Amino acid sequence: MTPLIFVTGGVVSSLGKGIAAASLASILEARGLKVTMMKLDPYINVDPGTMSPFQHGEVYVTDDGAETDLDLGHYERFVHTRLSRKNSVTTGRIYENVIRKERRGDYLGATVQVIPHITDEIRRCIDEATEGFDVALVEIGGTVGDIESLPFLEAIRQVRTERGPEKALFMHLTLVPFIAAAGELKTKPTQHSVKELRSIGIQPDVLLCRSEQAIPDSERRKISLFTNVSERAVISVPDVEVLYRVPMGLHAQGLDEIVVNQLKLTDKAGPADLSEWESVLDAALHPLDEVTIAVVGKYVDHQDAYKSVGEALKHGGLRQRTRVNLKWLEAQELEESGLAGLEGVDGILVPGGFGDRGFEGKVLTSQYAREHSVPYFGICYGMQAAVVDFARHVAGLEGANSTENDRQSPNPVIGLITEWRTASGDVEKRDEKSDLGGTMRLGLQEQRLKPGTLAHELYGKDVVAERHRHRYEFNNRYRTQLEDAGLVIAGKSMDDTLVEVVELPRDKHPWFLACQAHPEFLSTPRGGHPLFIGFIRAAREKKAGGKLLKEARA
CATH class of the missing domain: 3.40.50.880 (Class I glutamine amidotransferase (GATase) domain)
Structure with a gap:
């Protein structure tokens, strides 16, 4: 079984789970590991192909023609692995798969329920997408506490329970806001986010703390004390002027070493060669x-x-x-x-x-x-x-x-193929309608x-x-x-x-x-x-x- 790193987010959305996950993946790849990534999205759409860009942003397309979440673009820009439709799964696709199985009679007349049928299908999709790799990062979309994410969180809790900490690691990204009027960083949102996770049976192994500035050691100790996460695993992720600085910042704090040690990958992982990223960063900064x-x-x-x-x-x-x-x-x-x-x-x-x-x-x-x-x-x-x-x-x-x-x-110089190419060579009616998806x-x-x-x-x-x-x-x-x-x-x-x-x-x-x-x-x-x-x-x-x-x- 491929060791898995599950990446969740708390407090607010748009903190950069995808960038953080991709940055860690790039370091692990730089250590010689064969890495893949996966996104689990809680929305009910089967894929984002027909979703408004105003709501969803870019629709990213893979080699095999899957219309996926834009985070897969981050993944492929940070690691060399080429992803496929297996690497992007939505609630809609999970339910579609389960309902199709139920219609075929695969469940032998059983009452189909969220647990175990939906969670089993989530786990099946995870295994299918991650098989054959040294390590895989699985990002769960949305924010802890959202009702839509609960089946995914329950599924990854089951994975950890069955496989243990050496095969499944929980990494949680939270916000540590700076309150300008008080001149202080506030750790309480992170504490509450971890409390929410723990209430459904998930104890984070690593905390990535997003903030406008680097988090002092005193605040990291406080977060560690209240969340039951080792102080060295409380990682500061401040805003950066260049996105490609993130892998170096995570490596400097030893995040990849924590992962490699917990998942027992020391025999496969060599020292990190980040020279390519250093060249990219140098070109961006100078x-x-x-x-x-x-x-x-x-x-x-x-x-x-x-x-x-x-x-x-x-x-x-x-x-x-x-x-x-x-x-x-x-x-x-x-x-x-x-x-x-x-x-x-x-x-x-x-x-x-x-x-x-x-x-x-x-x-x-x-x-x-x-x-x-x-x-x-x-x-x-x-x-x-x-x-x-x-x-x-x-x-x-x-x-x-x-x-x-x-x-x-x-003069329709641009048109549907069916409008200008037919078996007989005749132009078909241009009022033909077709589905968008x-x-x-x-x-x-x-x-x-x-x-x-x-x-x-x-x-x-x-x-x-x-x-x-x-x-x-x-x-x-x-x-x-x-x-x-x-x-x-x-x-x-x-x-x-x-x-x-x-x-x-x-x-x-x-x-x-x-x-x-x-x-x-x-x-x-x-x-x-x-x-x-x-x-x-x-x-x-x-x-x-x-x-x-x-x-x-x-």
Whole structure:
């Protein structure tokens, strides 16, 4: 059985359980252990695929096409393990599995109950996702005390009872607030949170105490005394200016040593080699250049909706010792108030999205970048906006649009595959309706790049694989017309049927590239991503007037 580290949270949400868990996982991986991670979410949705980004934030996509919680993005950015749908489980999925078994008669007519049937299914999912690893971290979403989390907490209590402390460790993240008026850190919320956990049979082995500042030894002793947690296992996790400092801070306090000793992993774990993280931190803290990138989206008031995009842009800068300043712009406001917000930026990125709100602002943004020679990077919907812009303003296709937004468009350059490709070659009715869930092109798919293009130069290979999450595609019926007008189709699916990457010739624009996939999902702070690295380099060149003033490679 794989040793498990269960990560819970208390007091308030949004303390950073995912970052803390991923940081510990990165240290354990740096000690030579084979690590995986898992998220248990208490909401009843089967997955977050149809949830509003305003409520949930980004939907992260794995290689196998699972639509998962954004914390899986943190996990994959901190550890090298590639995760799958097994690593993200919701209450909805648990109940769906149990009900399906009940309908098949698997329970032999027994009354199906939360205990043992729901908790058994939770435990089965944990075992399935963690089998074959040296150690696994399992994060339980929500906050201790929420009624929705109780089945998950009961399941992990059972695991600890059966397997013992050498196979299951409890790590609890809490808030130690600083009350400015009193000039004091307050430990009482942490004490109450641990009391709540203990009331359901879970005694934490480790406490991660989030605060605005480092927690003094005197307060750590007080927390230890009232929570029955060893003082050395009360870990201070203060706010940091750079996210990637967290692994070093946890390692300096011996968190990984506590874990390795309790879970009897000393024979497998060597000394921690954090040199890669030290290089990342050094590049982040000591940049030699900086650029400003405008991100034009639909949900910019809730930037968690673009978490991976923001991180990938920063990763592209890290590889060149360049600080990336993000200027978030609401696409709909650009439609209504003009494009003045785009003036003076060094690059423009239009990320993915759905629906017609703000789409015309994205099209105008593409036109501005194209006509003003500003580096442009379009992702998913950002590619579709670029194609619509080019079709309208360069190819002269009046009323060009996506059928997602205008089903009566005379020139539907973007549409559902069923709208432009059928067995007979006839166009089907464009008023066809389909469900929002489960109808998208999802997951890792290969594409072939055209030699001599910017995309081929950046990747340095003929075939690449990227993760997808979209329903609408470039309409093949307009391929020849748009290519004749000067649009470069730089990447296509392996069967040559779907357009994956478009760009402008470099004699027409210094850097204009848009892709249907989501390359941000494969970017990491230690490696970056070729497209984001190239985009930030182009932004640096624009800022320097076409020629880099200094080379600044990490």
